[in-house]
Amino acid sequence: MNIMNIKFYKEKSKILLTLVAVIFLSVTYSCVENEDTVYGIEDEPxxxxxxxxxxxxxxxxxxxxxxxxxxxxxxxxxxxxxxxxxxxxxxxxxxxxxxxxxxxxxxxxxxxxxxxxxxxxxxxxxxxxxxxxxxxxxxxxxxxxxxxxxxxxxxxxxxxxxxxxxxxDDAPVPPSVGFNALAGEVSEDTTEAHKAIIEFTTPAVEPGSFDIIYSGTAIAGTDYNSDAVNGVQTVDFQSGAQTIEIEIAPVNNAVVDGNKSIILTISNVSEGFFIGEVPAYELTIVDDDLPIKESTIITEADAWTRGKNGSGKSDDNGGDKADLVMSGGDKDDDFREFYLKFDLAGIDPSKVIEAKIVLTTTRESNWLNAETNFGGITTQSMYHVIDDSWEEMSITANTMPAAGTSPIATFTSDFLIGETTLSSLQHEFDVTAQVQIETDGKLSVRLNTGNTLGQRLFYASREHVNNTPPRLVVVEDLQ
The missing domain is CATH 2.60.40.2030 (CalX-beta domain)
Incomplete structure (x- = not known):
């Protein structure tokens, strides 16, 4: 090898070594974390x-x-x-x-x-x-x-x-004060005063008092007489008291003016006592001068639906079940409501003076659980359904007809089911105004409730063998 070739190879080797060094330094630098870079909250979800x-x-x-x-x-x-x-x-x-x-x-x-x-x-x-x-x-x-x-x-x-x-509550349960019934009725021509009974759960250990608030469609002095002053009656009781009678005397006015109602509500109970499970009593004064016809119509179709917003349960149908179910759940799958349809054949809407849908509770322990879980009262709302063509065995949350946006009747109470020993209670929904304008011979409604935290509430359907089915009670003035 001559001197020229030796020089050429030496120069070539220097160039190659330089390139290798550059590449090595570049790779090494790229692997070193940049200490000026800040990793923090903006880099994390x-x-x-x-x-x-x-x-x-x-x-x-x-x-x-x-x-x-x-x-x-x-x-x-x-x-x-x-x-x-x-x-x-x-x-x-x-x-x-x-x-x-x-x-x-x-x-x-x-x-x-x-x-x-x-x-x-x-x-x-x-x-x-x-x-x-x-x-x-x-x-x-x-x-x-x-x-x-x-x-x-x-x-x-x-x-x-x-x-x-x-x-x-760690305090001992004191005596409670409540009515012994939810409702009663008396004819306006009755000569003796009607007595609403209030009971103590245990005898009063000391004297006290409570107020009874009067409300309703009946007018004091015109439709009835009582010891109330400006709609309030104060009741004093002595120690040992167990039962108190509240007297209401109907007034026979010899005028056809329809049935009237008085609602008595216990309030302002003395310290050491509390209001019991039946805080209110509704008394109906029946107009004896009214020539009327009362019709009881059993539902012709009833069914529950389940789910909403296209949930996985929206195709469920409860048309053949013994219970009608409603639930205001946190999840779409938990939501349940039901439909009722009544045949109004033979009913003249222009003569209707009263109409109510009456439902009978079942599986009462569920009502108690709903009230307990929810932490208070809940309201059931009834809506009018214009389309009466729905069928009991095919209606689902996906096929149900539309209903009105405002309820035609509601049921709200501080006392849903107080004890599981109480059963088959009647819940009434006043649909008088709706029946008075029904001209197609049918009445369809949808019923649902507010949030019950997934707890289901039950009424008897027309398939129930041991309880009264849903019914529409219509009163007509025959004059």
Missing amino acids: DAAIGFVQKEATVLEGDKAIQIEVNTSKFLYEDVTVDLAVASGDAAGVVFSDSDGNEGTTFTIQKGAKSISLNLRVENDNKYTGTRNATFTLENLKGDGVYITEQNVGGEEKRLNFEFKLTIE
Whole structure:
């Protein structure tokens, strides 16, 4: 090899070594993290925040229980949020943190993902009964977190969007004061006063009083006489009292003016007593001068439907079932309502003075559970359905006819089913105004209810063998 070739190969080797060095340095630099780059909250999806516990029970005046609010990941900064009462009675409920600071606003610290809170209920030293309250989170302050609006996560690490609290009363149950019946009637030509009976659950251990509020369509002094003054009757009782009679004397006016009603409602009971399961009594004064015809029409078709918004249960049909079911569930699959159809053949709408749909309760323990779970009263709403062509065995949530947007009748009561021993109660829906304008010979209605937290409510259908089927009672003036 000559000198020229040796020089050429030396120069070529230098160039190759230089290229290798450049490539090595480039790769090495690219593998080193840029210390000026900041990885933080903007690079992460937001964390959900919710309750760990779904529900709990606490005794009024007892030691505190612990509840926990979690986030789905550790926080990059402090987050503040409020506990809010979504529904129910939260009187006396006190929250505090581990340092004893009381309030409903708390902070989850940076680098943490949860906070434990103590919950206790102050003792009010009086009986108010078991009550319920539902709490949610609101007024969130801090980045990278959102309040969940539904339960998220697996069974073991689930975050709940609400927390349901049952508060049990530690005070002994005092005597309750209530009517011994829901309703009664008396003819206006009766010469003796009608007596509405009020009973104590146990004899009164001390004197006291309560008020009876009068309302309804009957007019005091015109349709009846009582001891009420301006619609209020104050009743005093002595210790040992067990039964009190409230006298109402109908007035025979010899005028055809239809039936009238008086509603008596117990109120303002003395301390140490409370209002019982039947707080109101409705007395109907029957017009003896009215030539009337009363017709009872059994439903010609009835069926429940299930689901809404195209849920997986929307093709279900309950046309052949013994019970009519309704439920206002949190989930679309839980939602249930039912339809009734009556044949009005022989009814003259222009002569109708009263019309009511009467339904009979079944499976009463479910009514009690609904009232307990919901934490208060619930309203059932009845809507008019214009299209009467629906069939009992084919109607579903996907095929049901449209109904009006405003209810034609409702049923709301502080007393749905107070004890499971009470059965087959009658719930009445006044549909007089609707029947008076029905000219096609049919009446169809849809019935549903407010939120019952998935608890189903039951009425007897026309297929029920042991209970009265749905019926329409129509009263016509024959003059």
